[in-house]
Amino acid sequence: MHFQTLLVHGHEKPDKTYNAVIPPIYLTTTYRSEKFGKRERFGYSRGNNPTRAYLEGLIAELEGAKHGFAFSSGMTAIAASLAVLKSGDQVLVTKNVYGGTVALLDGFFKDFGLSYELIDMSDLNQLERAFNEKTKAVLIESPSNPLLDITDIEAVSRAAKKRGIITIVDNTFLSPYLQRPLELGADIVVESATKFFSGHSDVIAGTAATNDDGLAGKIGAYQRLAGGIAQPFDIYLLVRGLKTLSVRIDRQVENAGKIVEFLQNNPGIDKIYYPGLAEHPGYAINQRQSKSPGSMVSFLLNPAYNIAVFFDSLRYITPGASLGSVETLIQHPATGSHATFSPEQRKQAGITDNLIRLSAGIENLNDLIEDLEQALKKSIGKNSD
Numbered sequence: 166m167h168f169q170t171l172l173v174h175g176h177e178k179p180d181k182t183y184n185a186v187i188p189p190i191y192l193t194t195t196y197r198s199e200k201f202g203k204r205e206r207f208g209y210s211r212g213n214n215p216t217r218a219y220l221e222g223l224i225a226e227l228e229g230a231k232h233g234f235a236f237s238s239g240m241t242a243i244a245a246s247l248a249v250l251k252s253g254d255q256v257l258v259t260k261n262v263y264g265g266t267v268a269l270l271d272g273f274f275k276d277f278g279l280s281y282e283l284i285d286m287s288d289l290n291q292l293e294r295a296f297n298e299k300t301k302a303v304l305i306e307s308p309s310n311p312l313l314d315i316t317d318i319e320a321v322s323r324a325a326k327k328r329g330i331i332t333i334v335d336n337t338f339l340s341p342y343l344q345r346p347l348e349l350g351a352d353i354v355v356e357s358a359t360k361f362f363s364g365h366s367d368v369i370a371g372t373a374a375t376n377d378d379g380l381a382g383k384i385g386a387y388q389r390l391a392g393g394i395a396q397p398f399d400i401y402l403l404v405r406g407l408k409t410l411s412v413r414i415d416r417q418v419e420n421a422g423k424i425v426e427f428l429q430n431n432p433g434i435d436k437i438y439y440p441g442l443a444e445h446p447g448y449a450i451n452q453r454q455s456k457s458p459g460s461m462v463s464f465l466l467n468p469a470y471n472i473a474v475f476f477d478s479l480r481y482i483t484p485g486a487s488l489g490s491v492e493t494l495i496q497h498p499a500t501g502s503h504a505t506f507s508p509e510q511r512k513q514a515g516i517t518d519n520l521i522r523l524s525a526g527i528e529n530l531n532d533l534i535e536d537l538e539q540a541l542k543k544s545i546g547k548n549s550d
């Protein structure tokens with residue numbers, strides 16, 4: 166079965182009782198025990214729930230994994246994946262990773278003795294030099310957030326595996342429709358399902374998947390013991406959103422490509438970060454490891470333009486956090502997604518104050534271009550300093 170068909174039909178019959186084409190929402194916390202002392206597959210819903218089991222099976226299939234997990238947020242999926250590590254271990258992290266991931270390592274895991282280092286994963290030599298006896302995991306985002314750096318997932322996974330180090334990939338920016346990290350050698354793939362999986366800005370959720378039974382045991386234990394599980398109503402929305410994942414992304418990528426063309430020819434834009442451009446340093450690697458450059462575009466606004474006026478002048482393009490949704494979203498990493506980075510961390514990650522990140526939606530392209538054009542015009546020369 167091809168990926169698009171799997172999205173629509175699912176990996177198994179969604180309802181074995183009545184043949185409903187949509188998986189039922191099982192709103193139950195507990196299950197009647199049929200026989201004294203017998204342990205059933207479903208006993209208590211933190212441990213397992215039929216609605217969640219359906220989604221987790223589907224996630225496993227979509228990621229090309231043996232085991233899938235559904236969490237209440239992308240951050241919980243990342244926390245559960247990092248929780249396979251121990252006190253004293255170190256994780257090497259892509260330098261411009263999602264801001265929340267660094268905040269989680271700093272604000273939580275550090276106190277439990279897990280250390281980390283931010284490094285430029287597009288430079289394999291830098292990675293090799295950073296490996297030490299404490300390193301037990303590598304955490305990659307490719308394309309990264311917000312500069313869309315590309316990491317060679319296969320090469321990093323291979324280098325890590327040689328030393329017994331696991332590779333975790335946050336695949337949120339592309340989703341398994343465009344990139345399947347486990348097939349490239351990664352050990353765990355996580356997604357913020359809040360983004361492309363849901364696609365409609367109406368549910369916070371996360372997923373993880375792995376082929377490794379040992380890692381799956383630990384991630385499953387996190388769910389059973391700490392919770393942080395995806396809830397049945399949210400799962401209903403996710404299963405519904407996933408059906409259109411491929412058509413949404415096809416349209417989003419098409420719009421992103423055309424927006425990039427427009428930005429390339431506009432004097433207000435100093436630089437564009439998009440892995441679909443031949444001059445992007447990761448162009449060839451991205452082409453090899455994924456189906457497309459995706460629908461995320463970052464760019465630098467010329468200092469002669471006022472960034473606040475630009476944002477406040479947009480009519481359809483929505484200023485706000487998040488990405489991967491049907492509406493085109495735009496945000497300012499320095500005050501938004503990466504506000505939790507220290508100024509030093511921002512500088513190291515190359516996140517300047519004139520950097521803008523755009524997530525292409527599915528609207529009519531002409532409306533989007535027109536909107537960018539009029540907002541850029543209004544913001545020329547409005548700088549007071």
Ligand SMILES: *Cc1c(COP(=O)(O)O)cnc(C)c1O
Nearest residue numbers: 238239240263335337357359370
């Ligand atoms: C949004 C996001 C997360 C966090 O996911 P939540 O669902 O908001 O908890 C993690 N990684 C990336 C790349 C993201 O974009």
